[in-house]
Amino acid sequence: MKRLKVIAAWMLLLFFVPQYGFAATTATITIMANVLLGESSIAVDLALVNFGTISGSATDRRFTAGPVKISYFAASNPWTIRVYTANPGDVVGLIGVTDTTKSIPLKVWCDNYGPRLNVLGHAPNEENTYYWSGYDFNNDGDKQDVITDGSISEVDLGFDVNGDGDALDTGLGTASIPVTEDPIWLRVPDDGEMVSGQPYTWRRLAYSGADLDSTGFPVFFAIDITGITPQQYRTNNLTFQIIHE
Amino acid sequence: MNKKISVVLFIALVTISLIFDKGAAYGFTVSPTKIELSLASKGAYTGAFTIRNTEKYTLSVSARIEDRRKAVEGKYAEADEADNFDWLTLKLPSSELKPDEAGDIIFSVEVPEGAVGELNAMIFIEAKPKEADVGAIGINTSIGVPIYVMVAGTELFQAEIGDIQLKSSSPLELYVTVKNSGNVHIRPEGNIAIKTKEGKGLFKVPLNEYSYPVLPDSSRELEVRSEKTLETGEYIVEIEMESGDKIYKKSKEVQVF
Numbered sequence: 001m002k003r004l005k006v007i008a009a010w011m012l013l014l015f016f017v018p019q020y021g022f023a024a025t026t027a028t029i030t031i032m033a034n035v036l037l038g039e040s041s042i043a044v045d046l047a048l049v050n051f052g053t054i055s056g057s058a059t060d061r062r063f064t065a066g067p068v069k070i071s072y073f074a075a076s077n078p079w080t081i082r083v084y085t086a087n088p089g090d091v092v093g094l095i096g097v098t099d100t101t102k103s104i105p106l107k108v109w110c111d112n113y114g115p116r117l118n119v120l121g122h123a124p125n126e127e128n129t130y131y132w133s134g135y136d137f138n139n140d141g142d143k144q145d146v147i148t149d150g151s152i153s154e155v156d157l158g159f160d161v162n163g164d165g166d167a168l169d170t171g172l173g174t175a176s177i178p179v180t181e182d183p184i185w186l187r188v189p190d191d192g193e194m195v196s197g198q199p200y201t202w203r204r205l206a207y208s209g210a211d212l213d214s215t216g217f218p219v220f221f222a223i224d225i226t227g228i229t230p231q232q233y234r235t236n237n238l239t240f241q242i243i244h245e
Numbered sequence: 246m247n248k249k250i251s252v253v254l255f256i257a258l259v260t261i262s263l264i265f266d267k268g269a270a271y272g273f274t275v276s277p278t279k280i281e282l283s284l285a286s287k288g289a290y291t292g293a294f295t296i297r298n299t300e301k302y303t304l305s306v307s308a309r310i311e312d313r314r315k316a317v318e319g320k321y322a323e324a325d326e327a328d329n330f331d332w333l334t335l336k337l338p339s340s341e342l343k344p345d346e347a348g349d350i351i352f353s354v355e356v357p358e359g360a361v362g363e364l365n366a367m368i369f370i371e372a373k374p375k376e377a378d379v380g381a382i383g384i385n386t387s388i389g390v391p392i393y394v395m396v397a398g399t400e401l402f403q404a405e406i407g408d409i410q411l412k413s414s415s416p417l418e419l420y421v422t423v424k425n426s427g428n429v430h431i432r433p434e435g436n437i438a439i440k441t442k443e444g445k446g447l448f449k450v451p452l453n454e455y456s457y458p459v460l461p462d463s464s465r466e467l468e469v470r471s472e473k474t475l476e477t478g479e480y481i482v483e484i485e486m487e488s489g490d491k492i493y494k495k496s497k498e499v500q501v502f
Binding site: 038039040069075077079144145146148175200208209241245 | 270271272273274275276277278279295297299300311313321367369371384385386387388389390391412413414415416418454455456457458459460463465466470474
């Protein structure tokens with residue numbers, strides 16, 4: 001009897017609280033429905049993004065395209081905006097048009113991968129090997145650390161770490177401006193690789209607690225054409241998705 | 246760079262058509278964004294998602310269901326709106342949405358007799374400009390909405406704190422693995438206390454501040470980020486987590502070099 005009273009109280013509450021909905025069919029034994037109202041949105045600005053027809057050289061083998069601007073509104077937490085391809089056969093990246101057995105891995109960058117666009121003034125230099133592949137600054141055998149002790153010297157390393165266009169800076173990697181070892185051009189997965197509830201299998205652009213400008217944040221793409229077969233490559237299914245959980 | 250690779254690079258002339266330039270924006274909205282039901286065995290529920298084309302191009306709209314009841318080799322079964330699943334069906338109003346047009350996707354849930362724990366699916370509603378079908382080049386937009394249906398009276402809440410990893414000390418970044426060995430999704434919450442090796446409390450940070458779910462019979466790394474920093478030294482990371490009506494505790498000593 002006490003349980004029935006609790007259920008009845010819940011039903012009354014659900015009818016009168018605006019954020020809850022109730023749409024049971026006649027044959028139902030519905031006890032409780034929690035429907036989070038509010039409109040989530042996602043929009044894409046498709047202004048002039050194309051790799052075009054390109055040819056590479058030993059020092060100019062990687063190419064960028066973008067930005068695509070993503071605007072969004074997330075009506076409830078938690079949320080994630082992720083990007084992926086949905087290619088036939090779960091092929092990753094861009095697929096050859098003539099020879100469909102060939103493909104090119106596709107990389108992506110947005111502000112959450114650092115350094116920020118307003119710091120760089122442009123997308124990260126795709127030819128910078130550190131940005132592309134990461135770098136083991138502290139020589140501990142991995143590329144997973146965040147350097148904060150000011151030990152990074154561009155002069156010693158011989159490359160541009162902070163993306164300011166020269167390789168002359170020292171004392172980089174501080175508590176206020178840490179430097180991460182992992183790459184910032186990140187691989188775009190195919191949907192066949194992604195698992196629900198396991199974000200490490202996704203490519204997240206933004207998420208609850210790591211927001212980006214909801215009125216339109218820029219996303220860039222990059223490819224490396226080293227050794228690829230000359231032909232046209234494309235994907236029909238590059239997807240930007242806002243997912244609630 | 247060796248000579249062989251250089252030669253290959255110079256002859257590599259490719260056309261990459263990743264994104265078709267339409268010179269304008271397109272997008273859509275979906276409401277509601279999350280559905281959590283509690284139904285008895287054989288119980289049913291019918292509801293609707295309202296989708297709206299907010300921009301000026303006609304959109305091709307589709308939907309598919311990812312049934313998350315049980316993963317096979319790490320993957321969940323999928324179906325489009327034409328196939329559906331035995332416990333969840335979708336009905337689209339139209340495959341097109343004109344500018345400023347709205348429509349309702351009707352969904353129906355029916356709990357099979359004998360079901361226990363939770364029926365759990367993600368519904369992905371997808372849209373792209375209709376014209377892009379002709380060009381065969383395009384970007385899709387998609388919104389994913391979860392549906393959780395607990396089978397009343399059969400729920401089992403059971404969790405466990407797994408590995409605790411200190412990813413970064415400055416700024417603080419921790420990964421806490423939570424295992425859900427129950428049969429319904431959980432949204433564990435709690436606090437992480439950072440203490441000195443001697444046990445003196447330094448500060449606390451929230452665990453799972455945004456209420457990410459851990460699905461039944463799976464584990465999830467919950468990411469904890471804070472502006473706080475840890476100097477070189479030894480610390481104790483102490484976790485107190487609440488899930489269902491239970492409190493779980495675990496601590497680990499970590500060292501910052």
